Amino acid sequence: MSEALIFSLFNLMARGLSSAAGLLLARAVAPEAFGEYALALNYAVLLGVLARMGGNEVLLVTEDGASGAALRRWMGVGIGLYALLAIAFAVGIAPLLGLSAFIFAFCALRAGAEQVGLQMVNSRLQRQERLGRVNLMTVLISLAVAIAVACAAGPALYHQGVALLTGAEFSAELTTPSGMFGLAPVATFVMVGALALVIVMLLGMWLSHDAAADARAAAASRDGASSSRLPSKADFARGRGFLYNNLMSFAYLQAWVILAGLAFAPAQVASVSVVTSIVFALYVFPTSLYRYYLPKLTQGDGRLNEYLIIASGFALPVAGGLALVAPWLAEHFLSGAYPRLTMTLRAFALVYLVHAFVTCAFTRLAALRLNGKRLLCQSTGAILVVGGGLSIAALNHSLGNASGESGSLLGIDLYHLFLCVPVTAELVMLAMAILFQPARQQEAAATASP
Known part of the structure; x- marks a missing residue:
């Protein structure tokens, strides 16, 4: 249990630092600029979810998951597919959405490194049970984003903090990133963040090197057990199942920023993005717990009960704290510049609170191999979220709001x-x-079945 807590707390810390860095950028720039960045990053992350095709989970649960050959195959396919998707999106879709080509390009580079490369590297390290190196990678990811914020807006944020604490007044040249550097802060942030994450990904590939495991995989390949360069058809089939699960999860929060972009003005998109960044940091805890226990849930009810105790014991108090404290803190920190932020935070705090119970219920279904019913639940939720968001966007535009206001x-x-x-x-x-959820007798039968 202590190992699971440490693993999950490092993930929570890393995501929390990344979210804090995003909040600092939101304070330093105008809501419209932050809204454009949020849209570009979320589209890029969606492409990354599609491109990795569940390969990170495949590396985690298959026997070949520790081999360098498997990692290179999945990363080669994922990054190649991601490049094609990003180019097609940048040429055919991004101009229609009014996204800056420069900002989208570097958001795509950042998401490619983080969503494809680092996800798979971390899965290999976890399969090798090198949790110390996994934790190191999660901290380096958050540090990379923090460095990007420091380069883009650090001195300006320092002067803003001094003004907030002491009441002193500074000129715009000192309190805005553009005044400090003569550079666009959002563009600087995404460029530095993308390059830093690529360096972290390359470092992770070096840290995941395991000569003994690679030698065993090479011997198996010579014996004909793994002769193809691409992942096998069985691996792709399993990856599609994980991909579907990841897409359903994406629809609940990150795609909500994209849907807001279709329905409302950039300033309101920025508010939704700020809130989802905070709440998604808290989603990391149950998600990382699930990833830790995924290879272990077949070992018996004891590991499942352990997971349920940790998830419900920590996720629910955090959600309650978010609902009570975060709206006031966020409004005060962002000086009321983001419209409807408090109302949005309260709504998504309720989403997180309910999702803590949903995650536990889904884990029990997965542990009992009732994956069809779990996917049916997720499909229903995703249809409601995407269908509802698109319907509201269509209604909003049909009312003739050319300005984008609700x-x-x-x-x-x-x-x-x-x-x-x-x-x-x-x-x-x-x-x-x-x-x-099955009855006790059905649970016992499902657990005992091979």
């Missing part, structure tokens, strides 16, 4: 409805997951 329908603010959709989806998934 409209109203029969006196109802569409932005309120927009925030209600993920809460409703989580409640529906929780109800379905509870309904699908």
